[in-house]
Amino acid sequence: MIDYILHLADNALIYGHRLSEWCGHGPILEVDMALSNIALDHVGAARSLYQYAAEIEGNGKTEDFYPYFRDVRAFRNVLLVEQPNGDFADTMARALFFDTYMVLFYTALQKSSDARLAAIAEKSLKEVTYHLRFSREWVIRLGDGTEESHARMQHAIAELWPYAGELFAPSETERAMQAAGIAPDIAALKPEWERLIGETLQEATLSYPLQAAGAWHHSGGKTGVHSEYLGFALAELQYLQKSYPGCAW
């Protein structure tokens, strides 16, 4: 159970952390604020989940333990969310994939037999519905924009596509949780996800990536085998607490 909650929390935390890196670097003030708002939504969701994990685990653990004092192999987030921001098109492609998934996922998680997770899903669904509106809108704008924005958007979609498959490949933990009625059947979300992404790409005048036909995708994040990027992200995120343990302000 803890492993499953941490998987959900780590997805939210690492994705929120990545988006927060745009703070002060957004292409324009308004987008900068939008990305920071979205980052905060995810960090907020991560907090609720880490608090829940800490309560279950007991032993005086607090929500801060999980983000600040675990090592890279203990993180259970999918590889998609730890990928670097790249350019704005890369960030929006990653956002489109993840937001579309999260809307479907939270919708399904609302029916979880675990009341706490169902409540977190209900609250977060409102947030991710807006996130999807934002990322979808930008993918369409950039795809159906200038020659350059189209090329960058198409390139970003192709680059990140192999990271999307992991979202729908259940780990052992997820299978066990699904059997217990706690987790939704994520593999079953895939056809709807593909339909929604296909619709968005079509409206954006982008082509569906050729790799989509193949079943291969990156994997490992859910079991703690991460890409090189996560370690660097954690080094920044954990620096203060590791150098000055228990530091508070």
Next chain:
Amino acid sequence: MFRRPNGANATAAQGPDTADPKKEKPVAERPISYRPVAPAVALNVVPSLLKPIRMSNHEWPLWEIFIRSKAGLDHKHVGSLHAADAQMAIEMARDVYTRRQEGISIWAVESKNIHASNPDDAVSFYDPSNDKVYRHPTFYDLPDELTHM
């Protein structure tokens, strides 16, 4: 960073939006912003995509944003922002102006559609009403029989 909300300044603050196209600097002289690219990502990027991007946000029109804070109240002007079109203006207004529960409804009006009175006309526009107290209802004595006024 934050733009002046009132009509007169909004027009002035638009800068390049309304600048005489004849006076616009040649493309080569305009400031160019380079996007930050993580080295590891840069290696995977098609070389033709590594060209610097010219920031085009100053070519986006300015929008005035009005927020209704509660049902039954009127929309109030809260500020302005740059956006490519009305839909983007409303979404950006949601993130810039309603993040602390300020509102339940947003109006966006392109600033060029707002016509403002000229401050130079203030003397002839507003001063003449200074000495016309009889235009206020309180100027008149009401008969005692009238109640509930």
